[in-house]
Amino acid sequence: MGRSSKYTDELAREIVERIIHGESLLNICKDKKMPSYTTVYDWLDKNDRFSKQVARAREISADTIEGKIIDVIERTTPENAKASKVIMDALFKIAAQRNPRRYGEKRQLEHTSPDQSMSNQITVEIVKPFLDKD
Numbered sequence: 001m002g003r004s005s006k007y008t009d010e011l012a013r014e015i016v017e018r019i020i021h022g023e024s025l026l027n028i029c030k031d032k033k034m035p036s037y038t039t040v041y042d043w044l045d046k047n048d049r050f051s052k053q054v055a056r057a058r059e060i061s062a063d064t065i066e067g068k069i070i071d072v073i074e075r076t077t078p079e080n081a082k083a084s085k086v087i088m089d090a091l092f093k094i095a096a097q098r099n100p101r102r103y104g105e106k107r108q109l110e111h112t113s114p115d116q117s118m119s120n121q122i123t124v125e126i127v128k129p130f131l132d133k134d
Contacts, residue, residue, distance in 0.1 A: 003032065005039050012050050015040065019057035022064040062099035065091050 004011060011034070018028050029037040044051045069091045076084040095103040 003039075004035050007043050007047060007050070011035065012043070012047075012053065016053045016057045019054060020060045020064065022061050022068065025054075059099045059102075062095040062103050065095040065098070066103070069095070 015025070015028055015034070019025065025040060026037060028034055029040055034040075035043075044054060069088050072084050072087050072091070092103065096105070
């Protein structure tokens, strides 16, 4: 059986569920029973409902990634601590990219006018691009 290129609610639902469980769209599309990567992106461009579902699934998947981070923490030993840190940092960056409001970096700034008449404290959310070099 060849790859499907016809949009169906059933295929869309499976893609969304797999994204929620932390699987990347690229890996999902490597599955021979799923449509190709370019086909899915075509669907995303043409189907607003599907596009919104995938966007929401990516946000939700950040919570799945949080669970993976906790799993890594629980399995960390003195011997594998450095490798675990690399894995956790990568997972945290992915979670922040997928749901920046919940997992992005936050900075607190204080602003006071020179005469002290205006004083505000604001929190600014800074989301670094995934490939940003620190």
